[in-house]
Amino acid sequence: MNPFNQKPLTYEKMLENWKQLYPTPYNKREVDPYTKCRIILMNGTEFEANWFSHQFARHVDDNDLRRDLALTRYVEKQQQLKISLLKPKDESILEHTIAYEQLAVDLTAELSKREMDCNVKTALDFALLEDFDHLYRYANLLDMQDGVHAEWLVGRYTEIMPGRPTISHHRFPIDNVKNCINAKNSSVQTVLNTMIITGAEQQTMNYYMNVTNFGENDLARRLYQEIAMVEEEHVTQYESLMDANASWFEMALWHEYLECYLYWSCYQTETDPYIKGLWEQNLAFEITHLHKASQMLEKYENKHWQEVIKDGEFPSPISLHENVEYVRKILDDTVQFTSCKEGYKKVKDLPENADFFKFQDVINPTTDIVPSHCVIETRIRNRGKDYRFEVAENPVIELRNREKDNTSVGRKPNAASSTWFYCND
Secondary structure, three states: OOHHHOOOOOHHHHOOOHHHHOOOOOOOOOOOHHHHHHHHHHHHHHHHHHHHHHHHHOOOOOHHHHHHHHHHHHHHHHHHHHHHOOOOOOOOHHHHHHHHHHHHHHHHHHHHHHOOOHHHHHHHHHHHHHHHHHHHHHHHHHHHHHOOOHHHHOOOOOOEOOOOOHHHHOOOHHHHOOOOOOHHHOOHHHHHHHHHHHHHHHHHHHHHHHHHHHOOOHHHHHHHHHHHHHHHHHHHHHHHHOOOOOOHHHHHHHHHHHHHHHHHHHHHHOOOHHHHHHHHHHHHHHHHHHHHHHHHHHHHHOOOOHHHHOOOOOOOOOOOOOOHHHHHHHHHHHOOEEEEOOEEEEHHHOOOOOHHHHHHHHHOOOHHHOHHHHHHHHHHHHHOOOOOEOOOOOOOHHHOOOOOOOOOOOOOOOOOOOOOOOOOO
């Protein structure tokens, strides 16, 4: 599909009243897990577009342009709120968190499997193991706090077991900045991938930052606090991959094109008829926004959209599905790596005075104060072992012990064995 060839609506047809804006939430006991994931994905995508528009408006002084941005931005804020309200009142913050982490795992794996830029793929695979471990930590907290087994919330599509332990995720901030792509020399899929994952991780970061103080107990508040800081690292990594040399108008066009692509993907893969209809409606809205962005590009920079997005045809739709074997392979191959400036290194290859070790000494002076570790140790102390859902033993031998939480893998030299990241040919 090429959204540039579709007929846009008028803006008047996109404005909705309060009754139209309040959707029917999904039933948390019946909804498909990936429907929840798509809702979170599009909530985050709309926020990213909205926030980009606000930043754009703060860096120009042409009021005609700012009015055009304001009009599109208002419609997109309506879209975001409507999507956000698909979450039902009886779904707890922690239950909803499980969906956030399932999205992080399976979306990252899906993007990585189709990514041909080795630098971008490596970044995806690296953070994948960290989101995978976050799912495990939150699942153990959910089991202790509410007696809910997260395996049923994820439909048993996604395993729940240790990844690279969260204690190992804390890195000196300068090590999270990577080399950016050049959109003009990259595939459309690569440009979209960097934007999709940035918006999704930003949404996760914002959610955790906003709900941390709503935790039901100190253990929950502390876990959200710790993982929110890791998500800050992930957003820093992913946003640094995006094309930093594109103009404001070019990026406005890319944002609208991305929204069209993701709503089209959601429509192609959605199983809930009601929500499928919302994806179709929002696709029509975003096609209109895309045409407006194209007009602004021509008006202010004298560029045609084809100078930015080539032929405009969408790549194949993003599909959320199980990725058990893929995650297991990445876990087995790369658990012992950390981020180092623009690249990645095995912990054993870092010098003794590396910033990673210095930062770890400051943030994690002792393991007993690290919230993610305390959650698992509390579950083991109360129940004799941790909570997991796994189809086979963990591929990393050092992470198989269910009676003791490992705090060395990915953090201490030679705590596990790893090979290397691989690229798609």
